[in-house]
Amino acid sequence: MRDKVAVSFDAAPVTLLSDAKFGNLQHTSGQHITLLIDQFPQVLGGGERAVLRLARLMQGAGYRVSIVTFQVLCDPVLLHAAECPVYLLPMENVFSIDAAKCAWQFGVFLRRQKVSIVMTFFESSNLFGGIATKLLSRARLIWNRRDMGILRDGKHRAAYRWLPWLPDYVIAVSDEVRRHAVEVDRIPESRVGVVYNAMEGVADPTPHVWPEMPVVIAVGNLRPVKGQDTLVEAAAIVLRTHSQVRFYFVGEALDHAFFGELRRRVEQLGITDRVLFFGGVPDAAPLLREATIFVLPSRSEGFSNAIVEAMAAGLPVIATRVGGNAEAVADGETGLLVRAEDPAALAVAITLLLDDPERVHAMGKEGRSRAGRLFTEAALLHRLRKIFALVSSR
Numbered sequence: 001m002r003d004k005v006a007v008s009f010d011a012a013p014v015t016l017l018s019d020a021k022f023g024n025l026q027h028t029s030g031q032h033i034t035l036l037i038d039q040f041p042q043v044l045g046g047g048e049r050a051v052l053r054l055a056r057l058m059q060g061a062g063y064r065v066s067i068v069t070f071q072v073l074c075d076p077v078l079l080h081a082a083e084c085p086v087y088l089l090p091m092e093n094v095f096s097i098d099a100a101k102c103a104w105q106f107g108v109f110l111r112r113q114k115v116s117i118v119m120t121f122f123e124s125s126n127l128f129g130g131i132a133t134k135l136l137s138r139a140r141l142i143w144n145r146r147d148m149g150i151l152r153d154g155k156h157r158a159a160y161r162w163l164p165w166l167p168d169y170v171i172a173v174s175d176e177v178r179r180h181a182v183e184v185d186r187i188p189e190s191r192v193g194v195v196y197n198a199m200e201g202v203a204d205p206t207p208h209v210w211p212e213m214p215v216v217i218a219v220g221n222l223r224p225v226k227g228q229d230t231l232v233e234a235a236a237i238v239l240r241t242h243s244q245v246r247f248y249f250v251g252e253a254l255d256h257a258f259f260g261e262l263r264r265r266v267e268q269l270g271i272t273d274r275v276l277f278f279g280g281v282p283d284a285a286p287l288l289r290e291a292t293i294f295v296l297p298s299r300s301e302g303f304s305n306a307i308v309e310a311m312a313a314g315l316p317v318i319a320t321r322v323g324g325n326a327e328a329v330a331d332g333e334t335g336l337l338v339r340a341e342d343p344a345a346l347a348v349a350i351t352l353l354l355d356d357p358e359r360v361h362a363m364g365k366e367g368r369s370r371a372g373r374l375f376t377e378a379a380l381l382h383r384l385r386k387i388f389a390l391v392s393s394r
Helices: 046-060 078-083 098-112 125-135 154-164 173-185 226-239 256-269 285-289 306-314 343-354 357-374 378-394
Strands: 015-016 033-039 064-072 084-089 119-122 140-145 169-172 192-194 215-219 247-251 275-279 293-296 317-321 334-337
Touching: 033 046, 033 098, 033 125, 046 064, 046 078, 046 306, 046 378, 064 078, 078 084, 119 125, 119 378, 125 140, 125 154, 140 173, 140 378, 169 173, 169 378, 173 192, 173 275, 215 226, 215 285, 215 306, 226 247, 226 256, 226 343, 256 275, 285 306, 293 306, 293 343, 306 317, 306 357, 317 343, 334 343, 343 357
Parallel strands: 015 084, 033 064, 033 119, 064 084, 119 140, 140 169, 169 192, 215 247, 215 293, 247 275, 293 317, 317 334
Antiparallel strands: none
16 A cells, blocks of 8 residues: 555445444354454455455454455445455554554454454555554454565655564465565564465365367466566567467456556567467456466465465466465476576476466466365364464463
């Protein structure tokens, strides 16, 4: 979240925290967990969607769940996916005097609702929410860390350095992110653990139907950190020897200048007839079923939901060796890992798989098995229960 908050608000299903009536929650059973997130932007990213899914999963597991956010810019109907109350706590600036009033409102909410655990997501909710939780309530605080600080500005970096004692526990989405929390943020190692993202539902056991003409697919909102420009350059190399391959780019253009440059580069390379930009889609599963190989060319990554979904769909994955990608992809077994920002290396990996259909099929099968073992909703909930019990006992 940026420090300046422009509030866009639709009354349903979101309720202003200051206007909320809480009697319907106070007498229900189940431990009350509040998820505090910076914002729900106009285009939901993987982190925001993960929060909505987590709320739904925990509700189904018997917890009472509520979500509090500083701004809602997306269609509020999308927030129904959480299947829990969503409250808006608007602030002009999280480093302002106005934030003190919002902190007090949040503290009142936590006390009245007997919230036992606050889970925060992203920089502003980690810091603002963490301080408010610890000063104004008896709730335990769990930070969720989804990246290695790529969104931090100078104020955030300074605050993290001074507040390693604040959270009762830190959940990292990968071991690389865990190491960053310990080594950079100086969180005691005993208070940091890994909980991997989970695929939605279970892996489809239906064998993947391989397309007659090869399709390489990348799923992720279009912005520099996701590295789609590297894949465009690699595509041009691959198409010199494999002219029949199509390249699908699936994701919303969050950075329009970057998207414009991608389109111009595709034209300059003369590959417009082999590259398709689909934009944002509500469900990428049908396009994954049309694909041969999944590619994630990110420059930085915490842990990719898209990789897990691709493996669950039975696709081999080629990913850059950044963040948690090496924890998701078993190199040589479920896919291949390459250097970031290296179009030639990425092209070589794609070509190796295109030239070996049997290996593609075997990797896809093993990837689906791996996703079904390690990245399930049941595994996620089991780990969370252990963490909740740990912090509640302190």
